[in-house]
Amino acid sequence: MEKIEILKQTDLFRGLPLSFFPTVIPLLEKKSFTEGGTIFQEGDVGEDIYIVGAGSVSIIVNIPEIGEEEVAILKPYDFFGEMAIIDGDVRSATAIAHKGTEVFKIRRNDFLSLIDEEAPYATEILENIILKLSIRIRSTSDKLNMFYLMDMGV
DSSP: OOHHHHHHHOGGGTTOOGGGHHHHGGGOEEEEEOTTOEEEOTTSBOOEEEEEEESOEEEEEEETTTEEEEEEEEOTTOEEOHHHHHHOOBOSSEEEEOTTEEEEEEEHHHHHHHHHHTHHHHHHHHHHHHHHHHHHHHHHHHHHHHHHHHHTTO
């Protein structure tokens, strides 16, 4: 998958001009994973944000007294790992690759420098992240409510 195509298709950089992408391309590092490969583990220090280039990625959380639960399956052009990029905290979930998965990662320091140095585009990028976080929080909240109701026998 071409890096320029990834940048054009991902929601992370939605709304940005093509002229901005040559600034981002050198920051992208391609990583390949086999089926079941761990991209990162819940509790790891969050150093990177990822964009799925090929394959898919399961996002799994450990729910106390319930166990591990898949909360999302990410497809090409989806981005993930954004929470740790923003707050510098540890990973809140585990990311597991499916067969033939390739991801492109941007290191936290590079991402923060990009935001700082490309101020005209920073607002758009951060709005894209906030929108995605909002969607994911709502989805996770719905799933947790379902687990709660199941536990209550409803």
